[in-house]
Amino acid sequence: MAEALLRRRLELAGLGTEVKVRSAGVLDTGRPAAWQAFDALAARGLSLEAHRSNRLTPQLMAATDLILGMAREHVRAAVVAAPEAWPRTYTLKELVRRGGAVGPRPRAQPLEEWLDRVGAGRRRGELAGDSPDDDIADPVGSDPEVFEALAEELDDLLAGLVRLVWGVT
Numbered sequence: 330m331a332e333a334l335l336r337r338r339l340e341l342a343g344l345g346t347e348v349k350v351r352s353a354g355v356l357d358t359g360r361p362a363a364w365q366a367f368d369a370l371a372a373r374g375l376s377l378e379a380h381r382s383n384r385l386t387p388q389l390m391a392a393t394d395l396i397l398g399m400a401r402e403h404v405r406a407a408v409v410a411a412p413e414a415w416p417r418t419y420t421l422k423e424l425v426r427r428g429g430a431v432g433p434r435p436r437a438q439p440l441e442e443w444l445d446r447v448g449a450g451r452r453r454g455e456l457a458g459d460s461p462d463d464d465i466a467d468p469v470g471s472d473p474e475v476f477e478a479l480a481e482e483l484d485d486l487l488a489g490l491v492r493l494v495w496g497v498t
Contacts, residue, residue, distance in 0.1 A: 330366050330480055331399065331421065333375045335487045342497040351393075353385035355406040363469060365476035373480065387411040390418075394440050395494070397421045400464040405456045415453060417444050421486050423463040427451070428493035436496055443494075 332352035339348050362377040370377055385403075390396055390411040396418040398404040408415050417440075419427070427447045428434075434443035465482065468475045491497060 330362070330370060330377070330476075331397075331483050331487065333370055333377060333380070334373075334480065334484050335490070337373075337375060338484075338487050338491045339495075342491055342495065344491075344495055344497065348495070351383070351389070352380070353383045353389055355385060355403055356382065358382050358384045363476070365468070365471065365473045366480075368473055369476040369480040372477070373484075385410070390414045393417070395419075395424075395444070397424060397490075400467070401456045402464075408453065408456070416448055417441070419447075420463040420465070421483075421490065422465060425486050425489040425493065426463070429489065433493050433496050440494070 332350055335350050336345065339345050339350065358381070360382040362380045367377050385396075385407055387410050390407060391414075393414075394417060396404075396407055396414055398407060398418070398420050401420055404418050404420055407418050424447065428443075431443070431446050434440065465479070465486075468479050
């Protein structure tokens with residue numbers, strides 16, 4: 330869901346060809362999205378018809394400027410697989426929260442430098458805690474209304490992400 334919503338946000342901002350977005354996870358590969366996700370995004374004019382799950386690999390992470398997980402468990406798995414990815418790996422909520430405190434990235438500033446500012450004082454040990462503040466709840470197995478609410482939450486967070494990272498709304 331986040332991939333499709335982010336692609337649309339970037340296209341609306343005129344960055345659809347400039348920024349590449351790819352979805353990958355820590356579980357099975359080749360699976361379609363849940364039917365509730367299909368419905369939640371169809372209501373927003375988006376299709377998940379072509380979506381199939383992909384596994385997050387160290388090779389993919391090495392070629393990626395920014396890695397976003399929906400929950401700390403995803404960030405933990407990514408950092409265990411590729412420890413060097415830590416400075417550019419966040420949950421979506423954490424990056425929007427920390428980025429909001431630092432302020433939007435100036436267009437001329439390299440993303441890596443902005444992420445260094447955003448990550449100042451950040452500790453890997455925070456990923457092992459049990460606070461769900463930076464996690465987005467997994468809706469799998471939930472009612473369609475939960476997926477609708479998640480689509481709304483993701484879209485709001487992604488609007489903040491696009492504003493902070495690329496300076497557009």
